[in-house]
Amino acid sequence: MQKALDGTLTEEERLAWQDWLQQHPGDLALYEEQALITRLLEKMPEEEPPAHLEGQIMRSIRNKQRNNHSIGQLIFQRQEDPMAPKYRWLLLGAAAIVIIAVVISRFYPSTPDSTTQGTIGAVQKADKFDSGQMSAGDVTLTDSELQQLLQNEVVQRIVADQKLMAALQTMDSKALAALQTLDGRAIEALQSLDGRAIAAMQTLDARSIAALQTLDGKAIAALQTLDAKSIAALQTVDAKSIPALQALDGKAIAALQSMDGKAIAALQTLDVKAIGALQSLDARSIAALQTVDARSIPALQSLDGKAIAALQSLDARSIAALHSLDARTIASMQTAEGKATVE
Amino acid sequence: MIELQEAELVSRCRNGDDRAFAELVSCYQKPVYNLALRITRSGALAEEVTQSTFVKVYERFGSFKTGLSLFSWIYRIAMNEAINEYRRGKRRSSLDETRIMSAAEPSFELAEAIQEALMQLKPDDRALIVLRHFQNLGYREIAVIMDRSESRIKSQLFRARSSLKIILARLGVTNEE
Numbered sequence A: 001m002q003k004a005l006d007g008t009l010t011e012e013e014r015l016a017w018q019d020w021l022q023q024h025p026g027d028l029a030l031y032e033e034q035a036l037i038t039r040l041l042e043k044m045p046e047e048e049p050p051a052h053l054e055g056q057i058m059r060s061i062r063n064k065q066r067n068n069h070s071i072g073q074l075i076f077q078r079q080e081d082p083m084a085p086k087y088r089w090l091l092l093g094a095a096a097i098v099i100i101a102v103v104i105s106r107f108y109p110s111t112p113d114s115t116t117q118g119t120i121g122a123v124q125k126a127d128k129f130d131s132g133q134m135s136a137g138d139v140t141l142t143d144s145e146l147q148q149l150l151q152n153e154v155v156q157r158i159v160a161d162q163k164l165m166a167a168l169q170t171m172d173s174k175a176l177a178a179l180q181t182l183d184g185r186a187i188e189a190l191q192s193l194d195g196r197a198i199a200a201m202q203t204l205d206a207r208s209i210a211a212l213q214t215l216d217g218k219a220i221a222a223l224q225t226l227d228a229k230s231i232a233a234l235q236t237v238d239a240k241s242i243p244a245l246q247a248l249d250g251k252a253i254a255a256l257q258s259m260d261g262k263a264i265a266a267l268q269t270l271d272v273k274a275i276g277a278l279q280s281l282d283a284r285s286i287a288a289l290q291t292v293d294a295r296s297i298p299a300l301q302s303l304d305g306k307a308i309a310a311l312q313s314l315d316a317r318s319i320a321a322l323h324s325l326d327a328r329t330i331a332s333m334q335t336a337e338g339k340a341t342v343e
Numbered sequence B: 001m002i003e004l005q006e007a008e009l010v011s012r013c014r015n016g017d018d019r020a021f022a023e024l025v026s027c028y029q030k031p032v033y034n035l036a037l038r039i040t041r042s043g044a045l046a047e048e049v050t051q052s053t054f055v056k057v058y059e060r061f062g063s064f065k066t067g068l069s070l071f072s073w074i075y076r077i078a079m080n081e082a083i084n085e086y087r088r089g090k091r092r093s094s095l096d097e098t099r100i101m102s103a104a105e106p107s108f109e110l111a112e113a114i115q116e117a118l119m120q121l122k123p124d125d126r127a128l129i130v131l132r133h134f135q136n137l138g139y140r141e142i143a144v145i146m147d148r149s150e151s152r153i154k155s156q157l158f159r160a161r162s163s164l165k166i167i168l169a170r171l172g173v174t175n176e177e
Helices: A002-006 A011-023 A025-042 A053-067 A085-107 A143-151 A153-159 A162-168 A173-179 A184-192 A195-201 A206-212 A217-223 A228-234 A241-246 A250-257 A261-267 A272-279 A283-289 A296-301 A305-311 A316-322 A327-333 B003-014 B018-040 B043-059 B070-092 B097-101 B109-119 B123-134 B139-146 B150-170
Strands: none
Touching (some): A011 A025, A025 B123, B003 B070, B018 B123, B070 B139, B123 B150
8 A cells, every 4th residue: 555655556456456445345445545645745845945044054163163162173073872871971081181281281382390299280291191182272262261271179189189190191082082082071070970970980090091092972961961969969979989980891881881871861860879879889889780781770779778789699690580670679688787698 | 956966965964074064055055944844834944944954963963874865864864853843832831822823824715725724734644745746755754754664654644635635625625725
C-alpha cells in the first residue's frame, strides 16, 4: 500500500495491487483514505521565508562570534550529550587549569627567570605550550575578562601549585584541542569553585591527566551543561574521591560519554548523603559500578554506608544481579546487617 | 546540492568562512522555515526556530561527521528546535494567545483546515507528516532525521495519516473540495 501511495509501483505491481483491492474492500477503503490525505497534503502551499530572515540569522551568528569566549575555534564546539556530574567536575577542574595555562602563556610568553616559580608572573611555561598548539591568537577572551580571571583567587592558587602545573604539562595536543572548545561559561563555572574543590583538584596527577586525554568534543560539550546545582553538588567531592576517579579507565570514560539525558538527570538528583556514600567507594567498587546502568541509579541513591560496605564485597556477577533490584528490595537489604549479598 | 559541493561547503564552514555559512543559510533557510512553520503554525515562531537552528548548526559543526547528509543533520536540529519551540509556545499560549494564532496565513480555506488538523496531531506525528508530505523526503532520510527505523517511520506515518483523516472529518473536510 505504501508503494501505491508513493506512486512507486511497477506496472506489474500496480495490476496486482488493483486485483487485490477488488477482492479486499476493507483494504480499498483504507487505501482511499490514505490516498485522500496524501493528495490533500500535497495541496498545501510552501511559504517564502520573510526577506529579513537571512540577514537576521547572519547577524545572530556574528553576535555569537563576538560574544563567544571560546579558546580555539567555535566550530569545534558543543554537542548535546551530557555526562556524569562527578566526571564533569574532573573535566571542569582540568578545563579550568588549561584556561589558566593558556592565559598565562599569552600574558607571560617569555619567563624572565625560569628558576623562579610560585607566582603567576613567574610560572615557567611548559615546553608543550611552546610547541605551537595554542597561540595568542587562539585566545578570544577580552582583556578585561582575562584580568578578571587572573585576579581570581582560585586561579592564583592553582597557578601557584607546582605539582598541578607539572601534571598539566603532560597533556598532549589532542587533549588541548578538546579543551580549547570551552567557552566563557567554563570561566563562570571556574569562579564558582570554592577552596575545597580546588584542594581536591590539586590532587590530580599524571594518571588523571592521561584519562582526560581520552576526552573528545562531546565530553567537553557536557561540561558546558553544568548548572549551579551540579556545581554545588560537585563541590562536596573531596580529595578522597580523586583516587577513585583516577581508577576510571578509557572504557569507563567512553561509557560515561554515552550517558543520555535521563541518566544525567538521575545523577543530578544525588544529594550530599549520596555523594558521601560515593566517596566511601574504593577502586574495586568503582570497577563494579562501571557496569551499572541508569535504571539502577534510583536504587543506589537509597543506599547508606552499611549497604555500601556490603556492596564493596560484591563481584561483577553479583553486580549484574543487582541490576534487577528495585528500591524496595534495597530497603530490605539495608536491614540485613551487612549480610546483603546477592546470589 | 550535490555531494561534492556539500562537502566543500562543510569544509569551508569548518574553516570559519562566513561567506560559506551565508551560502548554507541561503540554501536551507526556506525548507527549515517551512518545516518550523508547519510544526509551530506561527510565522514568528518559525522565524525564531530558523534562526536558532542555524546558530546551533554553526556551533555544532565540529560534531558533524562527513559522510552523513548535511541536509538530514540540519533538518534534525530544525525539527527538534521546532517541536521544543512549539511546546514552549503552547505553554505560553494562555498568556499570549494572539502570538500563536497569528500564524502565516494559509492561502486558501482547505489549507487552513489541514493546518488546523495538523496542529491537533502529536508534535512528533506532525513533524513526520511535514517531512514526508511537505518536504518530500524519502523514508531513509526521515529515518535518519528522526533516529528511527524505516519500517517504524512507515507505520507511524500510516497511523498519523489515519488520525489526520479523522480530525479532518471532524472539521468537515471529507474530500478535496
